[in-house]
Amino acid sequence: MDDKIPGVTIRRLPVYLRVLRQLQTENVEIISSAKLSQRTGFSSEQIRKDFAYFGAFGTRGVGYQTDVLRKTLMKILGLDKGIGVAIIGAGNLGTALARYNIERHEEIEISAIFDNDPDKIGTKIADDVTVSSIDDLEAIVGEKDIKMGVLTVPPEAAQDVAEAMVSAGVKAFLNFTPVKLEFEDANPYVQNIDLSVEFQSLAYYTNLDG
Amino acid sequence: MDDKIPGVTIRRLPVYLRVLRQLQTENVEIISSAKLSQRTGFSSEQIRKDFAYFGAFGTRGVGYQTDVLRKTLMKILGLDKGIGVAIIGAGNLGTALARYNIERHEEIEISAIFDNDPDKIGTKIADDVTVSSIDDLEAIVGEKDIKMGVLTVPPEAAQDVAEAMVSAGVKAFLNFTPVKLEFEDANPYVQNIDLSVEFQSLAYYTNLDG
């Protein structure tokens, strides 16, 4: 039941989760891969393959129970227990992400946001989120058992901050800086989101006919 | 020279551009695919393959001229001429992106930002960027010849806004909403960035050893 799940599959799970939440508000108790296909845009075969990685939990001739499916996917992603996140860099993007995230994800909690600007430290970004000094990074990350870091610092600070976080126990990063992070002993998971890449690559398609 | 370039290659071009800009400030005039590999993290074969899509412009035994390469890549992406972008939704994320982008990309200019909140309309987000009413969307997009749209609106508004933009001439979207956009006649390019997917899928990796 736990043979190396491809990253592409993992990244589809939150989409399934979103649809399943919707379906539950609509009181839909059973759903077929074909219907899920309509709602997600993924092919029905792909959906069945994805679910099969976690063992078969559909019923042939019937479909999947939305409730069971949702709970299973939550558990696989580890969203059944709360996850603490720290955002490093309380600039435009960091602040926006803190607020954005708090609105949407109960399971993923912004536990702290850090900056090195004295004017920002102590500022309240959102309910329950106040900017801490980056000097307290390791202490707070350890204390609050933070496992996930979001990097929205200037590029030159990224590598150092990331290393400090890893030694404090962070296992995974959302890296919004254009820096290719490298680690010696530890091997945290790094998901890069490079907004320059998004904007500039999109330019290519504005010149094409479609 | 122009046989269907894979999307993955297009998305690597901005990374090459960033490195090439750095190299030029360091006065490096010639660069090998091996050196580019070190700086980008992509394999040297991959880099050569990518460049080969646009015709061979390296010199065997020598390498690539940074200046020629940079100009070629800029041209392929269409960054040699300015590109107008509109952001729809002046919330946390939209505002952050407007400011973020203005700092970094001269070639990609935020030409307008729209919202439907009367309190926001007329507000200055950054130098030269003031929030316009969404009622003026089509007029302004047409007038300023905007080709790229960034959607940071609430999900329920996304489809309508996108359609209005397409009829005004927008060719490509950066879609930060979780909505699967669909179009009838036109076929704009849509790049989805789903922050919920990023956060939730990352949770999976915080539970793994690596």
Next chain:
DNA sequence: GACTGTGAATAAGTTCACAGCT
């Protein structure tokens, strides 16, 4: 009859390996 689960076929992208210039 409806829908899942899965091997087999295909497609897309990456790495290998080496011939070909300079």
Next chain:
DNA sequence: AGCTGTGAACTTATTCACAGTC
């Protein structure tokens, strides 16, 4: 000798097609 350009091998992901279950 050094480095590009590229066909061939390989790897990864998706789609096809159908047997199996309810």
